[in-house]
Amino acid sequence: MSQPTTREPAAAPATTREPILEVRGLVKHFPLTQGILFKKQIGAVKAVDGVDFDLYPGETLGIVGESGCGKSTVAKLVMNLEEPTAGTIKYKGQDITKLSGRALKAVRRNIQMVFQDPYTSLNPRMTVGDIIGEPFDIHPDVAPKGDRRRRVQELLDVVGLNPEYINRYPHQFSGGQRQRIGIARGLALRPEIIVADEPVSALDVSVQAQVVNLMERLQDEFQLSYMFIAHDLSIVRHISDRVGVMYLGRIVEIGADAAIYEHPTHPYTQALLSAVPVPNPEAREERERIILAGDVPSPANPPSGCRFRTRCWKAQERCAVEEPLLAVPEVFRGTGGPAEHESACHFAEEMENPPGE
Amino acid sequence: MATSAELTPEPVGEAEGPLLDVRNLHVEFRTRDGVAKAVNGVNYSVDAGETLAVLGESGSGKSVTAQAIMGILDSPPGFITEGEVVFQGRNLLTLGAEERRKVRGARMAMIFQDALSSLNPVLNVGEQLGEMFTVHRGMSRKAARAKAIELMERVRIPAARERIRQYPHQFSGGMRQRVMIAMAMALEPELIIADEPTTALDVTVQAQVMELLAELQREYNMGLILITHDLGVVADVADKIAVMYAGRIVETSPVHDIYAAPAHPYTRGLLDSIPRVDQKGQELYAIKGLPPNLLHIPPGCAFNPRCPLAQAVCRTDEPPLYRVSDTRASACHFWKETLGESADNA
Ligand SMILES: Nc1ncnc2c1ncn2[C@@H]1O[C@H](COP(=O)(O)OP(=O)(O)OP(=O)(O)O)[C@@H](O)[C@H]1O
Ligand SMILES: Nc1ncnc2c1ncn2[C@@H]1O[C@H](COP(=O)(O)OP(=O)(O)OP(=O)(O)O)[C@@H](O)[C@H]1O
Ligand code: SF4
Ligand code: SF4
Ligand SMILES: [Mg+2]
Ligand SMILES: [Mg+2]
Numbered sequence: 001m002s003q004p005t006t007r008e009p010a011a012a013p014a015t016t017r018e019p020i021l022e023v024r025g026l027v028k029h030f031p032l033t034q035g036i037l038f039k040k041q042i043g044a045v046k047a048v049d050g051v052d053f054d055l056y057p058g059e060t061l062g063i064v065g066e067s068g069c070g071k072s073t074v075a076k077l078v079m080n081l082e083e084p085t086a087g088t089i090k091y092k093g094q095d096i097t098k099l100s101g102r103a104l105k106a107v108r109r110n111i112q113m114v115f116q117d118p119y120t121s122l123n124p125r126m127t128v129g130d131i132i133g134e135p136f137d138i139h140p141d142v143a144p145k146g147d148r149r150r151r152v153q154e155l156l157d158v159v160g161l162n163p164e165y166i167n168r169y170p171h172q173f174s175g176g177q178r179q180r181i182g183i184a185r186g187l188a189l190r191p192e193i194i195v196a197d198e199p200v201s202a203l204d205v206s207v208q209a210q211v212v213n214l215m216e217r218l219q220d221e222f223q224l225s226y227m228f229i230a231h232d233l234s235i236v237r238h239i240s241d242r243v244g245v246m247y248l249g250r251i252v253e254i255g256a257d258a259a260i261y262e263h264p265t266h267p268y269t270q271a272l273l274s275a276v277p278v279p280n281p282e283a284r285e286e287r288e289r290i291i292l293a294g295d296v297p298s299p300a301n302p303p304s305g306c307r308f309r310t311r312c313w314k315a316q317e318r319c320a321v322e323e324p325l326l327a328v329p330e331v332f333r334g335t336g337g338p339a340e341h342e343s344a345c346h347f348a349e350e351m352e353n354p355p356g357e
Numbered sequence: 358m359a360t361s362a363e364l365t366p367e368p369v370g371e372a373e374g375p376l377l378d379v380r381n382l383h384v385e386f387r388t389r390d391g392v393a394k395a396v397n398g399v400n401y402s403v404d405a406g407e408t409l410a411v412l413g414e415s416g417s418g419k420s421v422t423a424q425a426i427m428g429i430l431d432s433p434p435g436f437i438t439e440g441e442v443v444f445q446g447r448n449l450l451t452l453g454a455e456e457r458r459k460v461r462g463a464r465m466a467m468i469f470q471d472a473l474s475s476l477n478p479v480l481n482v483g484e485q486l487g488e489m490f491t492v493h494r495g496m497s498r499k500a501a502r503a504k505a506i507e508l509m510e511r512v513r514i515p516a517a518r519e520r521i522r523q524y525p526h527q528f529s530g531g532m533r534q535r536v537m538i539a540m541a542m543a544l545e546p547e548l549i550i551a552d553e554p555t556t557a558l559d560v561t562v563q564a565q566v567m568e569l570l571a572e573l574q575r576e577y578n579m580g581l582i583l584i585t586h587d588l589g590v591v592a593d594v595a596d597k598i599a600v601m602y603a604g605r606i607v608e609t610s611p612v613h614d615i616y617a618a619p620a621h622p623y624t625r626g627l628l629d630s631i632p633r634v635d636q637k638g639q640e641l642y643a644i645k646g647l648p649p650n651l652l653h654i655p656p657g658c659a660f661n662p663r664c665p666l667a668q669a670v671c672r673t674d675e676p677p678l679y680r681v682s683d684t685r686a687s688a689c690h691f692w693k694e695t696l697g698e699s700a701d702n703a
Contacts, residue, residue, distance in 0.1 A: 066559035067530075174647050175415075204414040205586060209630040209643035216640070231560065238632035238641065257637075275564035277589030279631050281612045284593060291568060292561045295529045 018092075019054035020192060020225055021078070026051040026087035028073050032300055045300045047073040049249035051087070052326065055193065060219065060226040062240030062257070064233055064272070066296055069246040071229045075197045078227065079113050080104065091193075109139055112191040114182050116198035121182060122170040128181055129166040132156070135188040142189055155184040159214060176207035180214065187218065195227045200235060208232075212239060233276050237261050245269045248307040249299055251326055255341025263338040265329060265348040268308045306346070314347050322346065374446065375402040376580040377426070377465075377548055382440035384421050384604075387433065393651040395421045397604040399440070400678060403580040405547065408571075410591040410612070411584045412627070413601030414648050419584045422601075423550045426582075427467050428457045445547070463493055466541035470553035473533055476525040482509070482536055483521030489543035508539040512569060531562035535569065542573055548580040555590070567594060588631055592616060597684070600624050603649050603659035606678065610685040620687035620696045622664045658689070666691050 029044035048070040055061050063071050076082040078089060080096060088095045096107050112135075115121040122131055132152045136143045143151045153163035159180040170178055179199060186194055199215070200208040212235060219226060230236050236243060237257055244254040245268065253266040264270045271290040278287065292311045297303055306324050309315040329348035332340040339350050384396035396418045403409040411419050424430040426442050428449065442449045444465065449457060469475040477485055486508055487501035496504065502521070509517035512535040525533055534554060541549055551570065555563035571594055574581050585591060591598060591612065598615050600608040600623065608621040619625040626644040646663040649655060655662055661671040670690055678686045681696065689695060 066561065176647065204648070205588070205627055205630055206414060206644040207647070209632075209641040212632075213640045213643055233560070234632045237634070238637060261634075272560055275560045277564075277567075277587065277591075277593040279588040279592045279616070279628070281592040281595075281616050289564065291564055295531055295562065296559075 017056055020057045020092060021055035022088075022090040022093075023051060023053050023055075023074075023078070024088050024090075026074065026077060026089065027085040028070075028077055028082060029085045043300050046249050046302060047299055048077065048084075049299075049302070051246075051249070051251055053244055053251060053254060055225050055227060057192070057225055058219070058223050059241040060228050060239050062236035062243040063227065063229045063246060064231065064236050064243060065246030066231075066272075068296065068299065070249045070299070071246055072197050074246075075113065075195045075227065075229060078193075078195055079111060080108060105139070109142070109189045110191050111193045111195065112186040112189065114179075114186045114194060114196040114199045117202055122178060124170055127167050127169060128152075128156070128161075128173075131170070131181060132185045132188055135185065139189055151188070152184075155187060158187065158218070159184045160210075174207075175203050176210055179203060179211050183211075183214065183218070187222070190222070191224070193225045193227070195229075197229045198231070199228070201230060201232065208235065215239065233261075233273065245272065248296065248302050250307060250344065252308065252345070253341070253343045254326070255343075256338070259338040259341045263341075263350055265332070265339055265341075265343040265350055266308075266345045267312050267314050267347075269343075270351050271311075306344075308345075316347070318346055374443070376405045376407075376445065377582075378402040378441075378443040379422070379426065380441040380443065382422060382425060382442065383438045384418070384425050384430065384435055385438055386435050391652045394654060395435075395604050395651055396425065397654070399601070399604070399606050401599040401606060401609060403548070403582055405580050406574070406578040408574065408581040408583055408594055408596050410595035410598045411582060411601060412586060412588070412591055412598055414586065416648060416651065417601040418604040419601055420552055421604075423467065423552055423582065423584060427465065427550060428461055429467075462489070462546070463544045464546050465548040465550065466544070466546045468534075468537050468541045468549065468551040468554045470556050473525060473530075476533065476536065478525055481522050481524050482528070486521075486536070486540060486543065489540060493544055504543075508543055509536070511542070511573075512536070512539045514539075529562075530558055531566060534558060534566050538566070538570060538573070542577075545577055546579065548582070549574070550582045550584070552584045553586075554583070556585070556587070563590075588627065600627075603654055604651065605659065605688060606686075607660070607688045608686065609678075610681075614685060618696055620681050620685060620692045621689045622666050622691075622695055623660050625695060625698075626663075666695065 026048055027050060028048040029046050031041045032043040032045060033039040034042045051074060053061065065071055073082065077084050084097055089097050091107055099107060129152050132155055133148050136148055153166060156163045156165065161177060161180050173181065200211050203211060216239060218224060228236065228239055240257050242255060243257050243260045244251045245260065247268050253260060253264060253269045260269060261273065264273060271292050274288060274290040294311050297310055303310050305321050306319040309319040324344045324346050326342050326344040328340055329343055379399055379401050382396055382399040386393040386395055399422050401409060413419050425437055430437065437450060449460065483502060483505045486505035487498065490496040490501035490504050491498060506517050506521055509521060514520055514532060514535055528536065554570065555566050558566060567590065583595065595612045597609065597611045599606050600621065602623050608615065608619065608624045615624060616628065619628055629642040630644065632641055644663055649659055657672040657674055658676050661667040664671065676688045676690045678688045679692050681687050681692055
């Protein structure tokens with residue numbers, strides 16, 4: 001336990017374990033080009049533009065935010081599927097963006113991904129056995145050839161699919177079953193981290209719950225760390241220990257799930273939570289809804305200062321010139337309450353009627 | 358205004374009964390793999406100024422029912438085999454194609470989930486909106502253009518006068534959905550069917566669009582059928598709910614009653630699968646099993662393989678839509694038990 005004098009930042013979990021993943025200053029700009037023969041760069045889509053977070057062993061970090069804010073790009077960077085423009089991603093202290101060859105392969109084995117779309121992310125011409133067993137071809141040391149079939153059947157069993165289905169093709173399964181196949185494949189190499197990008201978004205309500213339960217059970221069984229990206233805020237709350245809220249390539253607020261959902265201090269988080277329809281008709285009249293004006297600005301040309309200022313009802317002059325940093329706001333520092341978590345706003349404050357209540 | 362009234366069919370007086378009454382509607386798709394019974398006896402109604410939410414899983418027949426009401430069913434392979442669609446006192450299924458076309462657009466309009474693919478990519482937004490007035494109302498192009506600008510302002514598209522010359526792909530998702538709403542609203546229909554109008558949108562934009570739709574509905578006293586699988590959206594805007602499963606209505610109810618105490622085990626399962634704050638760290642309730650294959654709908658109650666209350670009778674006898682109260686109905690042999698248990702849990 002930590003001494004009472006050395007207070008843990010509100011955003012860190014109670015234990016004082018080392019993070020398994022440390023992301024600092026992560027940037028990914030996609031060049032915007034013009035011309036067909038002679039491509040000329042005319043700008044850049046700032047998909048991810050300075051993202052910091054830690055992931056602790058065995059925890060689930062939820063990432064929420066609107067379409068195009070950079071969630072999937074962060075996921076791909078963590079998976080080493082994209083090369084960052086700047087920044088570091090440390091896995092157990094080692095910067096994986098600098099690795100190559102065998103060292104990279106060894107790290108990759110420990111970080112796996114589950115994709116959003118169970119319909120297109122599986123190769124239709126491969127059997128389920130080949131799909132789940134494919135990672136063993138890349139990492140033959142994990143499962144010797146003769147052992148593969150058994151390992152794949154074991155994995156099918158783990159995710160609640162009949163092991164006899166090993167020779168079937170993806171189209172013979174429903175959406176929920178296909179998502180289970182994706183999860184089984186993600187588990188094949190016994191990773192420590194699973195990055196799940198909208199793993200239940202394409203599924204029906206009744207099937208969503210089945211997949212979320214499965215992911216939670218597997219986390220307990222194999223001590224997995226999850227990065228769980230989704231736009232369904234109630235599912236994210238259910239599964240996450242901590243939640244990061246993204247807007248236009250940045251994390252604007254991050255903290256324990258209850259801190260974010262019940263004591264948000266960033267105006268964007270407050271608007272986002274207030275906009276979520278609550279499945280309770282009795283609450284309809286009492287709800288204080290913040291309807292934001294306008295659309296999300298283009299990530300190729302984000303506003304100066306605070307990126308949220310073009311839609312923020314609290315924006316002042318300072319917001320246009322000075323960029324708010326992601327840190328515990330001064331007013332809450334040392335208060336020890338749930339509002340003491342990182343929030344990138346000059347005028348961070350709690351709302352009178354928290355939208356989640 | 359110099360609209361040519363003869364192009365618009367007259368409403369049939371002050372018709373008795375609801376604005377729209379769908380009675381025992383059956384639709385099937387005759388495909389190479391067999392006959393898919395997509396809609397198997399749908400009954401629902403909506404009044405002027407009322408919002409009916411149609412809820413149900415993917416493939417339960419929500420959109421096909423809407424297409425049958427609108428008269429835009431893909432046929433073949435789709436066929437209406439039974440039932441009536443009574444709109445303002447007239448059964449639309451007996452009308453000729455030309456009369457039907459006049460009702461569609463002028464008296465009822467539809468908003469689709471995917472605005473980009475339902476707008477014409479090669480016509481600018483002003484031309485598409487204006488067409489509603491030149492074709493249906495016989496207006497001049499200039500007058501139609503002025504109406505188009507007015508409509509765009511109505512749905513709060515900024516700088517409408519300039520943006521009217523832009524093409525759909527130059528609009529954001531939320532803006533495109535507003536254009537769709539503007540088109541649906543153009544001829545001031547009595548009924549709007551919105552098929553997942555905000556599913557493709559972000560939460561904050563979804564809130565903007567839903568608010569706009571609700572405001573216009575109030576203003577024009579339109580009937581609104583809102584198709585969705587989002588239980589949150591339903592709770593927010595609906596007056597009453599029809600829940601579909603395997604092509605049937607399994608429960609209809611005013612919105613408050615159904616959330617407080619559902620009278621059908623499927624509705625109950627849906628409501629129970631929503632993660633609640635106090636359930637954190639626990640397993641979510643999940644309806645076991647999978648939605649049925651429409652080529653082989655189970656005999657008896659279609660929900661019986663997944664139903665925690667199923668008895669022998671459920672595997673043999675299809676439950677009729679039992680009357681629960683003046684305003685509620687449930688297609689479950691054991692609706693009383695379900696209602697009782699739901700009330701206990703509430
Ligand atoms: N390969 C690429 N080339 C150019 N731009 C890209 C590329 N990949 C993503 N982008 C852009 O980067 C931004 C962030 O995209 P990203 O897919 O990370 O968003 P997201 O938060 O996952 O959104 P969604 O919720 O819609 O999945 C978007 O503006 C997107 O258009
Ligand atoms: N043109 C068609 N040909 C064959 N089958 C069809 C056709 N259109 C729809 N169907 C079938 O009819 C059934 C009902 O489809 P419908 O689109 O009404 O579902 P839905 O409830 O709207 O689902 P979703 O929530 O996914 O939109 C589905 O099983 C679908 O495959
Ligand atoms: S810094 Fe200013 S513009 Fe940004 S969220 Fe805070 S108040 Fe709004
Ligand atoms: S009729 Fe039987 S199987 Fe169908 S919902 Fe009611 S109890 Fe369940
Ligand atoms: Mg994404
Ligand atoms: Mg549909």
